[in-house]
Amino acid sequence: MKLKILTLIVTGSAILFYGTNQIKVSSLESEKSNLKMYVLDGGYMVVNDLSYFTQDESYNGQKKIIDNPVFIIEHEKGRLIWDVGLPDRLADRNPSEIDTTQWILFYVKEKLIDQIHNMNMTPDSFDYIIVSHSHSDHIGNANYFKTSTWIVDERELEWAMREKANTKNYDSLLTAQTAVFKGKFDVFGDNSVIVHSMPGHTPGHMILQIELKNETLFLSGDLYHFNEQRQFRRVPQFNYDVDKTLESMNRFEELVNKLNAKVIIQHERNDYKELPVYPEYWE
Numbered sequence: 001m002k003l004k005i006l007t008l009i010v011t012g013s014a015i016l017f018y019g020t021n022q023i024k025v026s027s028l029e030s031e032k033s034n035l036k037m038y039v040l041d042g043g044y045m046v047v048n049d050l051s052y053f054t055q056d057e058s059y060n061g062q063k064k065i066i067d068n069p070v071f072i073i074e075h076e077k078g079r080l081i082w083d084v085g086l087p088d089r090l091a092d093r094n095p096s097e098i099d100t101t102q103w104i105l106f107y108v109k110e111k112l113i114d115q116i117h118n119m120n121m122t123p124d125s126f127d128y129i130i131v132s133h134s135h136s137d138h139i140g141n142a143n144y145f146k147t148s149t150w151i152v153d154e155r156e157l158e159w160a161m162r163e164k165a166n167t168k169n170y171d172s173l174l175t176a177q178t179a180v181f182k183g184k185f186d187v188f189g190d191n192s193v194i195v196h197s198m199p200g201h202t203p204g205h206m207i208l209q210i211e212l213k214n215e216t217l218f219l220s221g222d223l224y225h226f227n228e229q230r231q232f233r234r235v236p237q238f239n240y241d242v243d244k245t246l247e248s249m250n251r252f253e254e255l256v257n258k259l260n261a262k263v264i265i266q267h268e269r270n271d272y273k274e275l276p277v278y279p280e281y282w283e
């Protein structure tokens with residue numbers, strides 16, 4: 001497997017090295033940018049056995065439907081997609097192909113590619129792709145974004161490329177231009193969009209901080225899947241590391257308090273309902 005790493009990013013530094021000859025130095029001051037955040041539909045999941053979402057007995061016998069948004073950020077310095085939903089090919093299945101005895105079922109109603117075209121955009125127009133982690137509900141359509149720069153935590157990259165990984169949903173990313181970081185990364189160099197490593201769900205799981213005009217917004221990735229998990233610090237059974245998840249939850253809540261920020265739990269239906277529906281956006 002060939003990986004082309006063109007960018008080296010130093011932890012906590014505002015200096016990026018692009019290739020060998022181009023250096024971009026970003027401002028340390030937070031300037032107010034005029035970004036717009038759009039939301040698309042990346043499918044949904046029917047959880048037939050919610051008990052997988054906690055280490056204790058709290059969810060025994062429960063079911064839940066969870067949503068799966070995709071976020072597009074338009075910034076004067078570029079276009080970014082955060083999480084790319086479940087694979088569009090799921091929309092082409094016959095109902096008879098779906099094994100409904102599984103503990104979790106994945107569905108796509110409207111293909112992401114059609115929604116992007118509906119915005120008069122093409123995948124080639126995205127400068128950056130970031131996925132919170134490499135599970136199929138977040139990286140499912142990554143192969144559309146082969147001309148974008150993939151910004152990724154170094155541990156998540158390693159994990160996504162591990163020998164046992166099924167990479168079919170993101171093969172194209174593995175040969176795309178890649179910006180690998182440790183800790184956190186300021187996407188546009190003005191502190192308006194910052195990706196933070198919050199490991200635990202996967203080895204290099206990430207969350208996104210966005211400076212809107214009047215407030216700071218955090219997109220949770222899968223640090224939490226729904227409100228109760230945040231309230232009671234419940235960690236799914238399928239997380240990579242329980243202790244690291246709890247540490248990340250602590251760091252996340254400290255940041256949220258410090259910045260008095262709003263949190264969107266991406267799979268939480270109540271949060272999903274609050275999000276803007278295209279052509280509406282948040283700014």
Ligand SMILES: [Zn+2]
Pocket residue numbers: 135137138222267
């Ligand atoms: Zn997820």
